[in-house]
Amino acid sequence: MPLPRPAPGTGRWWVIGTIGCAIGVALAVWLGLANSLGRVTWTDTDYKVVDDRSVQVGFDVHRDPGQAVTCTVEAQDAAHGVVGVIQVAVPAGTERSVHQQVSVRTASRAVGGSVRSCDKTP
Template sequence: MTTQALLDERYGRTRSPRRRLVGWTIVAVLALSAIGYLGYTTFASSAASVTATDTGFTVIDDKSVSSSFQITAPVGKPVACALEARDEDHGTVGWKVVQYPASDDASRAFTETIPTLSLATTGFVNACWVP
């Protein structure tokens, strides 16, 4: 036996197999808990997410623009969307929040008219969410 091993044994610095097992058990429980928590939060946030895809817009006149879009949302949940109209300098000239009731369809298409303060060059969905 080496001098270091003799000193460790003499002064009780060796770990018993039971202490080693308890230590690794604690590490394993903490790791599994962290993985479970991350998995749950990932699932919970993706289950309530809403995606919106712009499909087109039409400038009606200098006071309104029509925006067409499609949303994919959780079934049975109401959805709200913020629509925006911008001018050629990328300034916001119109804004509208619309709410849609819950539906049995995951994907739905809509066309909404956004009132504007001046001539808009585009209309689009800024964001959608489950209220």
């Protein structure tokens, strides 16, 4: 028994739908890459409370080679209040990832330290 023949013109919609989906996927990939390339990111690696007035904070900065970055590092007390802040300039270099170790002076005893933000330096 022969199969029924599809209605004329339905194959064209399958082709148009497939092309539309392919364009949509390509656009999503392109926008995702455009938003992530050139961004500055960081990873907090460690901290050490030195005394009642300072804390050492270690972090890695990930940026494009040749891009200078300024990071804001803060120390927090037990109530999560900020007790110390410092701006750290990370100079441009040839490496994509750079480790930084900084000392943050505090107004009272800190229990931790972390990076609040990192931005490209113009």
